[in-house]
Amino acid sequence: MVPESLVEYDVTSPETARAQIAHVVTDMYFAGPVGVQANGHTQVSSPVWIYQFSRVPPTALGTAVQAAYHGGEVVYVFDTMTDGPGTAGAPPHPMATHGDWTEIDRQLSETMISYWTQFAATGNPNRDGLPAWPEFSASTDAYLDLGETVTRGEGLHRAGGRLYNNFELTRRAGF
Numbered sequence: 001m002v003p004e005s006l007v008e009y010d011v012t013s014p015e016t017a018r019a020q021i022a023h024v025v026t027d028m029y030f031a032g033p034v035g036v037q038a039n040g041h042t043q044v045s046s047p048v049w050i051y052q053f054s055r056v057p058p059t060a061l062g063t064a065v066q067a068a069y070h071g072g073e074v075v076y077v078f079d080t081m082t083d084g085p086g087t088a089g090a091p092p093h094p095m096a097t098h099g100d101w102t103e104i105d106r107q108l109s110e111t112m113i114s115y116w117t118q119f120a121a122t123g124n125p126n127r128d129g130l131p132a133w134p135e136f137s138a139s140t141d142a143y144l145d146l147g148e149t150v151t152r153g154e155g156l157h158r159a160g161g162r163l164y165n166n167f168e169l170t171r172r173a174g175f
Helices: 002-008 014-041 060-065 103-122 158-173
Strands: 051-053 143-146 150-153
Touching: 002 158, 014 158, 103 143
Parallel strands: 051 143
Antiparallel strands: 143 150
16 A cells, blocks of 8 residues: 555655645545545435535635635635634634635635535536536546636546555455
């Protein structure tokens, strides 16, 4: 597992290892488990839709990490964006509502609210007026990317998902 991981994450030195830690964490704690769940659901009659939130929120944490992060989409889903800085001296928080929000952020929020509301009402996030959200299948790993624009993609974290599955199989073999 370790040599395969070093190749996948292009780790050739301590510096490149540090740079890839976020990628490893994403694959092992988020993308890998989500892939297992999504693939499991394809074995039953429940359709699955997955997404990646790639918009960097214009909040203190978004500015600090310069990347999208887990929980960053919550402010968009619930439209709790507040213009301006947060409390002075407060540490950056993943679900901070204060930021330098733009029209792109507000439009993304509106789109996400429409998807989530449609899904809650019908069990399918798609409706007229929204970009088509592809149904997940094990062969394509189709997903929706929610970022500066809303786009369809395939193969989300596929290699990292394979590493996660190998890790889990190895771990369970010891029981």
